[in-house]
Amino acid sequence: MxxxxxxxxxxxxxxxxxxxxxxxxxxxxxxxxxxxxxxxxxxxxxxxxxxxxxxxxxxxxxxxxxxxxxxxxxxxxxxxxxxxxxxxxxxxxxxxxxxxxxxxxxxxxxxxxxxxxxxxxxxxxxxxxxxxxRRTPSVAFAKKMIDDGKVGRIFHWRCAYQQDWIVDPDFPLTWQLRKETAQAGPQWDLNSHAVDLAHYLVGDISTVSCLTTNFIKERPLADETTSGNLSAATLGDQRGEVTVEDAALMMVQFKNGAIGSFEATRFATGRKNGLRFEIYGSKGSILFDMERMNELQYYSLADEEGTQGFRLIQTTETVHPYAGHWWPAGHIIGYEHAFVHAVADFVSAINNDTIIEPNFYDGLKIIEVLEAGIESAGLKKQVVL
Amino acid sequence: MxxxxxxxxxxxxxxxxxxxxxxxxxxxxxxxxxxxxxxxxxxxxxxxxxxxxxxxxxxxxxxxxxxxxxxxxxxxxxxxxxxxxxxxxxxxxxxxxxxxxxxxxxxxxxxxxxxxxxxxxxxxxxxxxxxxxRRTPSVAFAKKMIDDGKVGRIFHWRCAYQQDWIVDPDFPLTWQLRKETAQAGPQWDLNSHAVDLAHYLVGDISTVSCLTTNFIKERPLADETTSGNLSAATLGDQRGEVTVEDAALMMVQFKNGAIGSFEATRFATGRKNGLRFEIYGSKGSILFDMERMNELQYYSLADEEGTQGFRLIQTTETVHPYAGHWWPAGHIIGYEHAFVHAVADFVSAINNDTIIEPNFYDGLKIIEVLEAGIESAGLKKQVVL
Amino acid sequence: MxxxxxxxxxxxxxxxxxxxxxxxxxxxxxxxxxxxxxxxxxxxxxxxxxxxxxxxxxxxxxxxxxxxxxxxxxxxxxxxxxxxxxxxxxxxxxxxxxxxxxxxxxxxxxxxxxxxxxxxxxxxxxxxxxxxxRRTPSVAFAKKMIDDGKVGRIFHWRCAYQQDWIVDPDFPLTWQLRKETAQAGPQWDLNSHAVDLAHYLVGDISTVSCLTTNFIKERPLADETTSGNLSAATLGDQRGEVTVEDAALMMVQFKNGAIGSFEATRFATGRKNGLRFEIYGSKGSILFDMERMNELQYYSLADEEGTQGFRLIQTTETVHPYAGHWWPAGHIIGYEHAFVHAVADFVSAINNDTIIEPNFYDGLKIIEVLEAGIESAGLKKQVVL
Amino acid sequence: MxxxxxxxxxxxxxxxxxxxxxxxxxxxxxxxxxxxxxxxxxxxxxxxxxxxxxxxxxxxxxxxxxxxxxxxxxxxxxxxxxxxxxxxxxxxxxxxxxxxxxxxxxxxxxxxxxxxxxxxxxxxxxxxxxxxxRRTPSVAFAKKMIDDGKVGRIFHWRCAYQQDWIVDPDFPLTWQLRKETAQAGPQWDLNSHAVDLAHYLVGDISTVSCLTTNFIKERPLADETTSGNLSAATLGDQRGEVTVEDAALMMVQFKNGAIGSFEATRFATGRKNGLRFEIYGSKGSILFDMERMNELQYYSLADEEGTQGFRLIQTTETVHPYAGHWWPAGHIIGYEHAFVHAVADFVSAINNDTIIEPNFYDGLKIIEVLEAGIESAGLKKQVVL
Known part of the structure; x- marks a missing residue:
């Protein structure tokens, strides 16, 4: 090297x-x-x-x-x-x-x-x-299973990305809660991830219906100089308006006939970084929970009758994407590891002059869906992409 | 007696x-x-x-x-x-x-x-x-906890009722799949339960947006004389049109400011009678899964910092509604027991001349939401109740 | 009839x-x-x-x-x-x-x-x-899977039967806590069940090592006239000696070369009727938890590499023993149902003049193991059956 | 620095x-x-x-x-x-x-x-x-909870450390399977960890009864030059004797009156690095599973009646030991992170000239228990430490 x-x-x-x-x-x-x-x-x-x-x-x-x-x-x-x-x-x-x-x-x-x-x-x-x-071994392996036909025709995408860091009404008005800095709330921050996963695993979205809401309208101003990981001190007693949504729900149709739902919120008490999705298809189903990111659940109609059930796969074996680069099976990896995988793939893409995904093209498609969502929430009707 | x-x-x-x-x-x-x-x-x-x-x-x-x-x-x-x-x-x-x-x-x-x-x-x-x-010990206890203020102001209702009994495209066109006998598909059969639970636990619904779809348009005619529990023989080769939806999603607003989602489907491969709901509030959260109906999960912000987590409550103790009438703690009951509870309460209501719920008034309110859903799906926009 | x-x-x-x-x-x-x-x-x-x-x-x-x-x-x-x-x-x-x-x-x-x-x-x-x-659908199906060769040669039996009803030192000295009425504590009450399951699913036991202990030596006398399900009132201030063990552990060898462990206790805070076992074999493994008795977990080495995992089988389908007599798949049954299955099989055995198991022969074999356990605990060494 | x-x-x-x-x-x-x-x-x-x-x-x-x-x-x-x-x-x-x-x-x-x-x-x-x-946030937090009195008097320690990497009889005779290089099998490799945790969380052990066995007596010789993480190539057809045990069970008494069990094996099909323990006490209980090392389960008798249940604590908050040094709550860490914590504490101990644990004194105490186990297995009786 x-x-x-x-x-x-x-x-x-x-x-x-x-x-x-x-x-x-x-x-x-x-x-x-x-x-x-x-x-x-x-x-x-x-x-x-x-x-x-x-x-x-x-x-x-x-x-x-x-x-x-x-x-x-x-x-x-x-x-x-x-x-x-x-x-x-x-x-x-x-x-x-x-x-x-x-x-x-x-x-x-x-x-x-x-x-x-x-x-x-x-x-x-x-x-x-x-x-x-996308680059957790579980999600990458889910993609492989879908591409290999193990799920068959996809009927349903069901996804929630739930956090709870602003349930306290005195949590300050950090940059994430103001439109000029964040554009939107969980619709941007969380649903961007969720839509990326949906695009990757299910396909393109054709229609969007969206519902957004605010539970807390005003918050203490934040002392941004102190801001860290999802936290900040307040600036005295003054309050300002929350100008992004607190939660965003979407129902979508995919071009391939599947339908899907998204739920993104910062008000799900008890959920810290709870990204979960479910995919149901004609041959099998797949479930994922980011807080147990080393696991993937898989149900196969090909299993013998009576023994069908959701399998809890630990995606820590060498056969699972990226996992073989780390530790023996059963020794889990964490949140930060997907960043390492991204860097490894990015360096290879530069060296080999190949395309890496997701890229700005994928990002544009995500933004289109998110914007359609915000538009739909305002119009109170379905928006066609 | x-x-x-x-x-x-x-x-x-x-x-x-x-x-x-x-x-x-x-x-x-x-x-x-x-x-x-x-x-x-x-x-x-x-x-x-x-x-x-x-x-x-x-x-x-x-x-x-x-x-x-x-x-x-x-x-x-x-x-x-x-x-x-x-x-x-x-x-x-x-x-x-x-x-x-x-x-x-x-x-x-x-x-x-x-x-x-x-x-x-x-x-x-x-x-x-x-x-x-409503009359499982878990749901009745969830209601009590909400009434006691343990959940606080409710932000989110998230519910899925998922089955998979018609994933096979050769499953016959039973009465449940025809509009003249069933009116609608899972929107009627499954979401009626889900909306009842939402009314009971969260409150009245004010707006509905709905998305429905059909994955399989035609099916073999059913020999209804053979029909049993979600099954039937087919009548030769002839096929007929499926005239109810296969899946129905809803996003709703509640009058109290909470928002909610519903997903009802007969195409969730691997889910047999999978009714699950999640309620998130300002003081705590509650999760329920009908396939593990003797359990209730509860997260409380009142718990000491560091020890907060979703508690897996077994609702089999005498303190839990109905449970004390059965077996000692840890000895679970099944699907049929809620019917027994209903009969017991119904007989008491007759004897004492009191109102039992849910009743036809509650049923009417449910049908209003379900109909609004079907209307919304057709109009592709939000319907106000 | x-x-x-x-x-x-x-x-x-x-x-x-x-x-x-x-x-x-x-x-x-x-x-x-x-x-x-x-x-x-x-x-x-x-x-x-x-x-x-x-x-x-x-x-x-x-x-x-x-x-x-x-x-x-x-x-x-x-x-x-x-x-x-x-x-x-x-x-x-x-x-x-x-x-x-x-x-x-x-x-x-x-x-x-x-x-x-x-x-x-x-x-x-x-x-x-x-x-x-034995007559829960899950256990009966586990037996079938083992007989069908799905687990292969069995290496390990691991079982715990844990309750917590006498953790309170003021719980009275009911008949279960006195040798003259109960013979022994959880070794008799709980391990009899566990040994029965081991005999049924794994085979005969050849050696036993056992450890017993008492955490609470004296308790208030019980008013037996008030005794109910694992409860009773106390009789004033008088206390009596607990003359059975509070907990019993066993390590065993099976005749077929497998080894096993048993743990029975009434001091496992939080466990109400927590009977769980694990069976590991050369081709697969099986896990069971009585508090989720409608489920069985199964791991198969025959599954494709990368997709192996413990499957959560809901044993509520018609293919599962007894289950088809009740409700559609996904509608669970409870503790009492296994008694109904026993009655049904007993009536058939009488009518057809066939042998039903477990019977007094099986009971004798269980008692032999339990007695060997008590003997081993006293001698502090392994006892050969 | x-x-x-x-x-x-x-x-x-x-x-x-x-x-x-x-x-x-x-x-x-x-x-x-x-x-x-x-x-x-x-x-x-x-x-x-x-x-x-x-x-x-x-x-x-x-x-x-x-x-x-x-x-x-x-x-x-x-x-x-x-x-x-x-x-x-x-x-x-x-x-x-x-x-x-x-x-x-x-x-x-x-x-x-x-x-x-x-x-x-x-x-x-x-x-x-x-x-x-010891230095996973969950285990370190469990220690804190015990020290804070949240578990009360400890009755039970129940631990299994289960792997499955030598279930295949053709897995080669690597150094871990020969007495001259490994001294013992899972008793040394796995139970050393388990005994360390028991010493840390429960206390000193006073008596040991142990049962060991071999399921596969001979294996192909290993080409050690190719050995990696729990793997190696074989050296032709020649076979050699496995000179360490394949599985080891122990039952122990602690000096404080608690009793405990250990199970260590490389033959638990489906378990990759499955270290789990359960601690039951007079005020509460704690459960841990290394394959879900970011979680800890806690049951408290101090919780309100009816709402008691095992809480699934995600030990990723700043209040949890070490966790605040990594990512926001809900973003999990992996196996390797405990090594980082050890290095950090070791460097501090050198700098401050303080004692770090576990050290060779702790290691000696562990070896004493493990040796007593091997001795007990040979004598088929309890060994007093």
């Missing part, structure tokens, strides 16, 4: 850590055709940035992302920031010929997404959108 | 057996104020009817339901038939002053339901609608 | 109810070759006995069991009493030529058991020992 | 990778008082060693462990080798004043363990024994 790929990362909070860890670990557990080098970390608060860079081994720091993306010693720009900052950085990076590893959701709206995709394609850079759940 | 209540049952198949069992067992496990007497069984096929009556101890048989409902020695008419036969019999029974124990769903449409309710009220007969799941 | 079999029952508490229910229900759900008639109920407290008989429909009552067993109008004697009362009644009944339906555990010791078996055989009466768990 | 601690590792296979990962990651996720430097990797096959060192960033390689342990630039010797190689290396390292991070099980026998402990103490080096499961 003599080749190197220099990475410049923008953002150093939750996702900055998760991405840094992935860049470091990928070459340790995968045989990569090129070695990612943690070249430059970029952020606005120099002191915190410096601590971050030292801890993770980023060689340089940079407080102006425009300098980062135009730097000749950068091959890959890793956008580990909220969605309101993706558009401008991605466009600039693509124009500089940098490959892009971008956090989800892709953008604030369809228009941005279209342009981001077009510019990347025009400048022939690789673009990867980090819907990381 | 010297008082007696003479029961006349119409129908002797799946529900005929389940009801007969309940009439027999209720006085054995509950101290009833009056003893139900299995007086007369009514059906059209005399031979099968006779066998049924002998087996279960019904004293008489009768092939004309009109004679049954007008017979002076009958106090209670038990309608254990498909929904297309409820209306006429219930009206006649009420006019004769008989108390009515009626299978669900209440009727074919709102108009019938309204009249059924009105006539029962006019004739001051007790009317009970057998949404039996 | 013109033939009748007159039943006389001795005992009218927990088991009296469970047995009465079974005699009543068996002909309703099974096509029996003879109809059990609830002829005579026998007990010592006339008032309670009379109420019991009236409620359940026993035609006569009798306070002297000797009269019951010698009565010419009795075909079957049902012994629904604690183990200290089985020996005398069973001997007398057998000598009168009555068939015997006997609660478990069989007797106080091996000597009684041997004689009970011998006398029954000498008088050619049917003898059934009510280890009811 | 200016201080550095130079690490020399011996062994570069499964544990070599797991340890290297831990040395690398600990400073990224924990604020360590000193930075571990991956100084020298040691092994016998130079080519493989070199690849390993390059991949993981070990600065130097060394094929003679004696040189490694005497090298002045090494502060910590990490023994990532099978148990037959611990003794000699640990003694030499301690005599050179190196701190020792040692894989489990500690040694081949009690005599070795005693000397290892003594020499480490004499030379005042830190000694850590890597029973890593």
């Amino acid at each position: 003599t080749k190197e790929l220099n990475v410049g990362i923008v953002g150093y909070k939750f996702m900055g850590r998760a991405h840094s860890n992935a860049w470091l670990k990928a070459p340790l557990f995968f045989d990569l055709p090129a070695k990612p080098v943690l070249k430059t970390a970029c952020g606005r608060q120099e002191k915190s940035l410096k601590e971050f860079a030292e801890k993770w081994g980023w060689e340089n720091i940079e407080t102006d992302w425009k300098k980062l993306v135009s730097s000749p010693d950068i091959d890959i720009v890793d956008i580990a920031l909220p969605q309101n900052l993706h558009y401008e950085i991605a466009l600039a990076a693509a124009k500089e010929g940098k490959h892009i590893f971008c956090e989800k959701p892709l953008s604030m709206n369809r228009k941005q997404a279209e342009e981001m995709l077009r510019v990347c394609e025009d400048h022939k850079v690789k673009h990867y959108l980090n819907h990381n759940y | 010297t008082k007696e209540l003479n029961v006349g049952i119409v129908g002797y198949k799946f529900m005929g057996r389940a009801h007969s069992n309940a009439w027999l067992k209720a006085p054995l496990f509950f101290d009833l104020p009056a003893k139900p007497v299995l007086k007369t069984a009514c059906g059209r096929q005399e031979k099968s009817l006779k066998e049924f009556a002998e087996k279960w101890g019904w004293e008489n048989i009768e092939t004309d339901w009109k004679k049954l409902v007008s017979s002076p020695d009958i106090d209670i008419v038990d309608i254990a038939l498909p929904q297309n036969l409820h209306y006429e019999i219930a009206l006649a029974a009420a006019k004769e002053g008989k108390h009515i124990f009626c299978e669900k769903p209440l009727s074919m449409n709102r108009k019938q339901a309204e009249e059924m309710l009105r006539v029962c009220e006019d004739h001051k007969v007790k009317h009970y609608l057998n949404h039996n799941y | 013109t033939k009748e079999l007159n039943v006389g029952i001795v005992g009218y508490k927990f088991m009296g109810r469970a047995h009465s229910n079974a005699w009543l229900k068996a002909p309703l759900f099974f096509d029996l070759p003879a109809k059990p008639v609830l002829k005579t109920a026998c007990g010592r407290q006339e008032k309670s006995l009379k109420e019991f008989a009236e409620k359940w429909g026993w035609e006569n009552i009798e306070t002297d069991w000797k009269k019951l067993v010698s009565s010419p109008d009795i075909d079957i004697v049902d012994i629904a009493l604690p183990q200290n009362l089985h020996y005398e009644i069973a001997l007398a009944a057998a000598k009168e030529g009555k068939h015997i339906f006997c609660e478990k555990p069989l007797s106080m010791n091996r000597k009684q058991a041997e004689e009970m078996l011998r006398v029954c055989e000498d008088h050619k009466v049917k003898h059934y020992l009510n280890h009811n768990y | 200016t201080k550095e601690l130079n690490v020399g590792i011996v062994g570069y296979k499964f544990m070599g990778r797991a340890h290297s990962n831990a040395w690398l990651k600990a400073p990224l996720f924990f604020d360590l008082p000193a930075k571990p430097v991956l100084k020298t990797a040691c092994g016998r096959q130079e080519k493989s060693l070199k690849e390993f060192a390059e991949k993981w960033g070990w600065e130097n390689i060394e094929t003679d462990w004696k040189k490694l342990v005497s090298s002045p630039d090494i502060d910590i010797v990490d023994i990532a080798l099978p148990q037959n190689l611990h003794y000699e290396i640990a003694l030499a390292a301690a005599k050179e004043g190196k701190h020792i991070f040692c894989e489990k099980p500690l040694s081949m026998n009690r005599k070795q363990a005693e000397e290892m402990l003594r020499v480490c103490e004499d030379h005042k080096v830190k000694h850590y024994l890597n029973h890593n499961y």
